[in-house]
Amino acid sequence: MRIGFIGLGNMGAPMAANLVKAGHQVTGFDTAAPMPAGVTPAASAAAAAAGAEVVITMLPNGAILRAVAAQVIPAMRPGAVLCDCSTVDVDSARAVAAEATAAGLGALDAPVSGGVGGAAAGTLTFMVGGTEAAFATVRPLFEAMGKKVVHCGASGAGQSAKICNNMILGVTMIATCEAFALADKLGLDRQKMFDVVSTSSGSSWSMTAYCPAPGVGPQSPADTGYRPGFAAELMLKDLRLSQQAAGAVDADTPMGELAARLYATFVEDEDGRGRDFSAMLPRFEKRHRG
Ligand code: NAD
DSSP: OEEEEEOOSTTHHHHHHHHHHTTOEEEEEOSSSOOOTTOEEOSSHHHHHTTOSEEEEOOSOHHHHHHHHHHHGGGSOTTOEEEEOSOOOHHHHHHHHHHHHHTTOEEEEOOEESHHHHHHHTOEEEEEEEOHHHHHHHHHHHHHHEEEEEEEESTTHHHHHHHHHHHHHHHHHHHHHHHHHHHHHTTOOHHHHHHHHTTSTTOOHHHHTSOSSTTSSSOOGGGGTTOOSSBHHHHHHHHHHHHHHHHHHTOOOHHHHHHHHHHHHHHHTSSOTTSBGGGHHHHHHHOOOO
């Protein structure tokens, strides 16, 4: 397939490389990042999109997505599909899909889970919103870049699934970290804590797959000084998107709201920026009640 790929940063570059590896013809554009091997550079986003059957975007936020979409939609050929894999607000996802549809294009929101490691290994999970027809067109590309793809529903459903998942993740990571800090003060050995909780009702992915305590559980960013992984500021971004969405539909999400506040403090007022989101554990370790 002929693919335009816009936004070749930490995630986009390895994803585009996997498309090249699968035999697709990829033309790329990024305002700053270098092109990965095998990707033909274009002079602009519109030039990368012209003639492509599928245009993939992997950009920092909704405002940039809207600006790029305004450039590429008029350049795309009729019937082509605009597939955004960035994590953005649900409103931007739906607005871009509506513009693409009005221009006679297919449109998908297809955010990913799995991080830079998953992007490089081709093991991402894609959660997708949009029509059956657009989904069918892009499916082989999702399979080249990931190991799991779920068609969640109409436009915006992919972003909705992503922010709900990451709201759970933010909350469970905080809960796991504060429980480890409490266990420390109660004199409980961390390995014993892991052995019990990872096989009990308090278990979650944060404990079993991404344990925030160094030297305990499988290899995780805690074992490399909390080098991200999934940076605290990206978790903050996703928690804020969840709260923006909750506000828009009048949903009561007190735990998500508190998680967003704690990550905001951690990133903006403490030493959280540039550290993995599981570095909440050393944060709680240092703190006292009240
Ligand atoms: P990144 O900052 O490394 O990459 C974004 C790229 O977009 C950059 O190379 C930047 O130069 C480029 N860009 C910005 N404006 C542009 C424009 N107008 N035209 C063309 N290119 C432009 O970010 P990333 O880590 O690759 O994340 C991309 C998206 O994926 C974000 O929405 C993020 O939330 C999401 N995401 C990231 C991770 C992760 O672990 N990094 C995991 C899941 C989802």
